[in-house]
Amino acid sequence: MSFEIAERDLAGRAGVLLTRRGEVETPCLMPVINPVKNLIPPRELKDNFGFKMIITNSYLILKHFGDKAPDVHELVGYDGAIMTDSGAYQLLIYGGVETDPHEIVKFQERIGSDIGVILDTPTGGFASRIEAEKTVEETIRRAKLSLEWREDPTMLWAGPIQGGRYLDLIRKSARTMGRLDFQTHPLGSPVQIMEGYDYSTLVDMIVAAKLNLPPDRPLHLFGAGHPMMLAMAVALGCDLFDSAAYALFAKDDRYLTVRGTFRLDRLTELPCNCPMCSRYDQKGLLEMPKKEREEILARHNLYVTASEMRAIRQALKEGSLWELVEARSRAHPKLYEAYKRLGKYAKYIEENDPVIGKEVRGIFIYDRHSLVRPEVIRHRERVIKNYSRPPGKEIGVFIPSPPERPYIRSKEYQDATETLAGQEFHICFYGEPFGVVPSELSETFPLSQYECSQGTGMNVAKDLRKFIAANSYRKVFIIDPRSLMVIEGATTLRSIDEVRGHLD
Ligand SMILES: [Zn+2]
Structure with a gap:
C-alpha cells in the first residue's frame, strides 16, 4: 500500500502518499520544474514554500543529457520526492517525440525518479471520438507493456486515464487502468478544457474517473493548478496536482489569486501578504527589469498556491470544505456554473x-x-425513509x-410542551x-448546528407531506401563523393554543 487515507470531507480525502523519499501529505500540488533552468532553485520549493x-x-x-544523465535529484538539486513526466504532453502538443514507451520507462x-509516468497517448480536449477511442486503446496497450518492463519495485508508477471529454471512454479507461498494478492515476486532458474555462465538463470528467477507479488510489489532475479551482477538484476526490501556472503566468506578467488571475499593469495594489508583496509594490514591479519581475511574480504565485493548499487541507480536516468550494466558486461565473453542477453528483x-x-x-x-450538500440531503432522505415516530405518540x-x-431549548418548544402535556403528542419542527x-x-449534529440564510426556495411542504404520509398519525396539526401550509390529512392552525379545541 502506497496511499493511506486519514480523513475525508465530501468526496475529498486527506492522506499520505508513501514514496521512497518519505511521506507526502495529500492533497498535494507539485510545482512543475524545468530540468535545466529555473527562475527559482527547486530546493527552495521545499525549504521556503513547503x-x-x-x-x-x-x-x-x-x-x-542522453545516457550521461545523472540522478534526477542531483540534477535539479532537490532532495524530496520527484515525479517525472514522460513526454506525453510534448506528444500532444508537437505530435511526436523522439523516444518510445520502452526507452522512457527504463530511463x-x-x-531515480520516485514516481514515473508511462509514455501514454494523450487524448487532448479537441479529439474526435474515433481519435479519442484510439488514444484510450493505445494507452492501455502501452500500460500493460510498461508494467512488464519495470524492474525497480520501490518506484511508484502512474497510469494515465484518457478519453478527453468523452465520459464513457473515461469510464472505460479508468476501469481498465484501475485493474493494472499502478499506484496513482493521472487524469489526462484537463489543460485544454480549463483554458476554455469549461469547469463543468471537468467536474463530469473527474467524477467519471473516480466512480471507476479503486478508491484507495490517488487521482492526479494533470496540469491543473490555478488556486481558484483546487478546492473544488479536491472536494470531488482529486489528491494530486501539478502545475506550471506559477511560472507561465509570471512570464506573462500575470498575478494569481484565489479570486482569479490579474494582469500586473491592471492592478494598483498587490492584494496579498506574502514576503514578495510585502516588500514590493505594483509600480516598483513594473519598473523593474523583466527577468527580476518575473521571478518575484513567480514567487508570489507559488506563495498563493501553497497557501491555498494549506487552506484546503485545513477545511477538509475541519469539515468545512463545502464552504470553501462555495466561496472560491465566486471567482468566475464558469467556476460557479461548475459548483452548481455538483448538485448532479450529490449522491456520489x-x-x-x-x-x-x-x-x-x-x-x-x-x-x-x-x-445538495451531504448533511442536508442525508437527513432529508433518512427522516423520510428510515425513521419512524416513537410508539404511542399518535x-x-x-x-x-x-x-x-x-x-428543544427554545421558548416555542417549551410553550408547546406545556400546552400539550401528554404522552400522545409528537412535536416536530419544520423549516429550511x-x-x-x-x-x-x-x-x-448538524440539525441544530447550522446557519441558514432564509429564502433558499426549499419546498418544505413537500418534506412535511412525505413525512406525515410515512408515519400514520391518528391526528396531525401544523402550526403556521400565516396558515399557508395546506397538507392533506392535516389541520393547519395559527397557534399551538388552538390544538386543544380540535381534539375530540
Ligand atoms: Zn504575494
Whole structure:
C-alpha cells in the first residue's frame, strides 16, 4: 500500500502518499520544474514554500543529457520526492517525440525518479471520438507493456486515464487502468478544457474517473493548478496536482489569486501578504527589469498556491470544505456554473462524505445550491425513509423551526410542551434547510448546528407531506401563523393554543 487515507470531507480525502523519499501529505500540488533552468532553485520549493514533491520531465532530461544523465535529484538539486513526466504532453502538443514507451520507462528508472509516468497517448480536449477511442486503446496497450518492463519495485508508477471529454471512454479507461498494478492515476486532458474555462465538463470528467477507479488510489489532475479551482477538484476526490501556472503566468506578467488571475499593469495594489508583496509594490514591479519581475511574480504565485493548499487541507480536516468550494466558486461565473453542477453528483458526494466525526463547527447554508450538500440531503432522505415516530405518540404537531438552537431549548418548544402535556403528542419542527426535524433528534449534529440564510426556495411542504404520509398519525396539526401550509390529512392552525379545541 502506497496511499493511506486519514480523513475525508465530501468526496475529498486527506492522506499520505508513501514514496521512497518519505511521506507526502495529500492533497498535494507539485510545482512543475524545468530540468535545466529555473527562475527559482527547486530546493527552495521545499525549504521556503513547503512543496514536498515536485514534478519534472524525463523526456527533456533524456533529450538534453542522453545516457550521461545523472540522478534526477542531483540534477535539479532537490532532495524530496520527484515525479517525472514522460513526454506525453510534448506528444500532444508537437505530435511526436523522439523516444518510445520502452526507452522512457527504463530511463525514468535509471535516473531515480520516485514516481514515473508511462509514455501514454494523450487524448487532448479537441479529439474526435474515433481519435479519442484510439488514444484510450493505445494507452492501455502501452500500460500493460510498461508494467512488464519495470524492474525497480520501490518506484511508484502512474497510469494515465484518457478519453478527453468523452465520459464513457473515461469510464472505460479508468476501469481498465484501475485493474493494472499502478499506484496513482493521472487524469489526462484537463489543460485544454480549463483554458476554455469549461469547469463543468471537468467536474463530469473527474467524477467519471473516480466512480471507476479503486478508491484507495490517488487521482492526479494533470496540469491543473490555478488556486481558484483546487478546492473544488479536491472536494470531488482529486489528491494530486501539478502545475506550471506559477511560472507561465509570471512570464506573462500575470498575478494569481484565489479570486482569479490579474494582469500586473491592471492592478494598483498587490492584494496579498506574502514576503514578495510585502516588500514590493505594483509600480516598483513594473519598473523593474523583466527577468527580476518575473521571478518575484513567480514567487508570489507559488506563495498563493501553497497557501491555498494549506487552506484546503485545513477545511477538509475541519469539515468545512463545502464552504470553501462555495466561496472560491465566486471567482468566475464558469467556476460557479461548475459548483452548481455538483448538485448532479450529490449522491456520489454524500456516499463518500463521512457520517460522523466532523462535529467541529456548524454548517452554513447560503442558497438552494447549498441544499445538495451531504448533511442536508442525508437527513432529508433518512427522516423520510428510515425513521419512524416513537410508539404511542399518535398526534403529530409540527411547529416552525425556531431561531434558537438546539430547537428543544427554545421558548416555542417549551410553550408547546406545556400546552400539550401528554404522552400522545409528537412535536416536530419544520423549516429550511432540513425539512422535518423530530424533536427527539434535534440535538443530533448538524440539525441544530447550522446557519441558514432564509429564502433558499426549499419546498418544505413537500418534506412535511412525505413525512406525515410515512408515519400514520391518528391526528396531525401544523402550526403556521400565516396558515399557508395546506397538507392533506392535516389541520393547519395559527397557534399551538388552538390544538386543544380540535381534539375530540
Ligand atoms: Zn504575494
